[in-house]
Amino acid sequence: MSDFSYRPDSIRLPRPVDLAARPDLAAALDAVNRDLAATLPEAGPMRLMWTPSDDENLPDQYHAALPDGRWHGDTQDPDAACVAEAAQETVQAVLWQVWPVCLEHRTGVHADAGADERAVWRCRAGEGHELCEVGELAQTLPGKQRRALRRKERRREA
Numbered sequence: 001m002s003d004f005s006y007r008p009d010s011i012r013l014p015r016p017v018d019l020a021a022r023p024d025l026a027a028a029l030d031a032v033n034r035d036l037a038a039t040l041p042e043a044g045p046m047r048l049m050w051t052p053s054d055d056e057n058l059p060d061q062y063h064a065a066l067p068d069g070r071w072h073g074d075t076q077d078p079d080a081a082c083v084a085e086a087a088q089e090t091v092q093a094v095l096w097q098v099w100p101v102c103l104e105h106r107t108g109v110h111a112d113a114g115a116d117e118r119a120v121w122r123c124r125a126g127e128g129h130e131l132c133e134v135g136e137l138a139q140t141l142p143g144k145q146r147r148a149l150r151r152k153e154r155r156r157e158a
């Protein structure tokens with residue numbers, strides 16, 4: 001047998017993150033999925049996956065996957081902002097969409113750590129401003145879109 005023989009146990013496939021064991025990541029994913037449901041429903045709900053490192057000197061990798069399992073990019077030691085960024089990276093690389101967008105400046109915004117470890121969407125246009133906390137994107141929609149969304153949610157609950 002050569003060193004390059006097929007060893008099934010050495011294949012590193014992404015697997016779902018045990019969210020029960022990581023309530024912080026479960027909350028971060030919920031927040032991103034709320035934003036997707038509000039503004040890009042076809043991309044959600046996403047799942048959080050991880051690929052264990054096969055080298056003890058290298059960290060495990062985390063990914064945000066679309067409902068069909070596709071994902072792009074990875075992050076290490078994720079916090080709420082990293083989860084939002086991973087979801088954003090998947091949307092941009094797999095679906096070729098800029099998401100989310102600041103409606104005022106008509107440009108893509110970026111996940112960032114706000115005060116108290118909160119994840120926020122930050123717009124870099126002009127002097128830059130915080131769009132909203134991740135998970136609160138629905139609040140930034142114009143009234144008409146927000147009302148349509150609430151109607152949709154009520155229908156889902158009914």
Ligand SMILES: [Zn+2]
Pocket residue numbers: 102103104105106123124125129
């Ligand atoms: Zn803006």
